[in-house]
Amino acid sequence: MDRISVIGDAAIEVIAASGLRGLTHRAVDRAAGLPLGSTSYYARTRAALLELTMARIVVLDRVPPRPGGLAESIAGYVSDALGPGRTRMLARYELALEATRRPELRAQYDSGGATIRRLAAEVLAAAGSAEPDRHAALVVDWMDGTIFGVLAGASAPPSRAALVTSAREVLRGIGVG
Numbered sequence: 001m002d003r004i005s006v007i008g009d010a011a012i013e014v015i016a017a018s019g020l021r022g023l024t025h026r027a028v029d030r031a032a033g034l035p036l037g038s039t040s041y042y043a044r045t046r047a048a049l050l051e052l053t054m055a056r057i058v059v060l061d062r063v064p065p066r067p068g069g070l071a072e073s074i075a076g077y078v079s080d081a082l083g084p085g086r087t088r089m090l091a092r093y094e095l096a097l098e099a100t101r102r103p104e105l106r107a108q109y110d111s112g113g114a115t116i117r118r119l120a121a122e123v124l125a126a127a128g129s130a131e132p133d134r135h136a137a138l139v140v141d142w143m144d145g146t147i148f149g150v151l152a153g154a155s156a157p158p159s160r161a162a163l164v165t166s167a168r169e170v171l172r173g174i175g176v177g
Contacts, residue, residue: 089151
């Protein structure tokens with residue numbers, strides 16, 4: 001793994017554990033197990049560190065469809081986001097809120113979201129969606145809402161089977177599946 005990815009992963013861990021107030025170059029160096037000063041070599045400012053972290057989240061969010069059908073693939077992504085990907089999602093939501101106050105981060109956050117929605121639209125178009133862009137927004141919003149609700153404590157974590165059932169219902173609602 002390259003150094004920038006290591007720094008991005010460590011920054012995600014720091015944000016998930018300590019929020020944005022805990023995000024410092026030194027904290028990232030420690031979390032990554034790197035010599036002090038390493039993070040500031042690649043991201044001189046806090047803004048640059050936030051941008052590097054956001055870019056890493058977008059890379060990690062770009063997962064290919066899984067075997068077993070579209071509903072199973074969607075459920076797998078949500079399940080992973082609630083399990084092994086939990087820290088990434090916590091960091092992403094922290095950065096989403098920060099983006100409401102920082103126009104430079106907002107542009108990057110929106111661009112990353114557009115990339116994910118475009119990829120979802122391509123998958124849905126291949127599955128027969130009549131309106132893939134609109135349907136991608138609906139599916140991604142359902143996924144995000146489900147993930148956020150569980151991470152924020154508003155909902156209990158659903159089982160994998162429940163996620164597959166819900167994904168099938170969403171897909172049927174948009175005429176896919």
